[in-house]
Amino acid sequence: ARRLVFERQRSRGRPAPADLHEVTAAEAQELFPPLARVHGAIYSRGGARVDGRLLNRALHAAAEARGLVVQRGGVERLVIEGGAVRGVVVDGETVASDAVAIAGGAWSEAFAAQLGVTIPVAPQRGQIIHLGLRGADTGRWPVVSAFHHHYLVAWPDSRVVAGATRETGSGFAPQTTAAGVREVLSEALRVAPGLAPAEVREIRVGLRPLTSDTLPVLGPVPGVAGVFLVTGHGPSGLTLGPYSAKLVAGQMLGKTPETDLSAFSVARFGSPPR
Known part of the structure; x- marks a missing residue:
């Protein structure tokens, strides 16, 4: 054994x-x-074991203590101009930003058409x-x-x-x-x-x-500067999610991740048929 x-x-x-x-x-x-x-x-x-609800609360509290501002609402679309993201439209209002991470869980595929990529997350x-x-x-x-x-x-x-x-x-x-x-x-x-x-x-x-290949989708979206994906962890999200978020957050700040994320790029799925 x-x-x-x-x-x-x-x-x-x-x-x-x-x-x-x-x-x-x-x-x-x-x-x-x-x-x-x-x-x-x-x-x-x-x-070891971890309580997912307690872990989520702890991460949330720690992030807020370091300046995180939480705004709840329905994201309608991204604002993209000149091949770069400029913000997101939330409940009819534009929230300006030059860097956006899509961590939409099972709903991440909703952004695929606007980004011009294939995000086979179900x-x-x-x-x-x-x-x-x-x-x-x-x-x-x-x-x-x-x-x-x-x-x-x-x-x-x-x-x-x-x-x-x-x-x-x-x-x-x-x-x-x-x-x-x-x-x-x-x-x-x-x-x-x-x-x-x-x-x-x-x-x-x-x-x-x-x-579709059971691996997560991590990192920048080709062709749209400032948009990053953090999704597709399947049953491993509780354990891998925080580390993935750390790596991609570093990329959003212009840092090179300590782990090579190229194998997890959304580019591996190609572009959607036109």
Whole structure:
């Protein structure tokens, strides 16, 4: 199993985690009591978890403390003159700017026609279920992954989060579905049957921005000076989004990013047919 993890990481061009330990079936159940009887498992002490809502609030508060001004409204179009952006039209009013970042999530494609580029970003629905285990001390339980996109994440308040569906082709329909709930619960109970008595506390659903090649779109838009894209992270937005934003914000300020972003340019998709 340990070799499988290393081979998988190597095939993805990533270094394998340094702190990996093989554990027995009994040790795995001791770490995560609801777990099914398994042949064995790999345990990493270097893993971590993050609450997306709290992270978002923290980033927002930190940015406002450094001068961020938030204006909420519906963006109608970009103002482009002489091959360069001059601002955006928000609820009928023009907000002047010589640099604009489009971080429109699953709706980013709406700007493609005006920019003259192809932005193949479409919504992928994801459904996540929060389970409550009354009286269980879940705070020290590790994240559980069964080598695919489903996972179990325990939190200190006797809560285990089971996720998540990846419903490509869902369209703009952010609603809970019977099929999605069945998928998440079936996989959660297959991996950890001890969760069967848990109460369903909450079901969350959202739309991920997924590109046609599953890679994000980052950096300047060719042919329109001052417009930048930060979108298409799919299911990795929570972890990659802040770093991507840092790199592209640097580009907007005229800095060379510490990571080469050329492979993520929107230019890879070509121009739309005319």
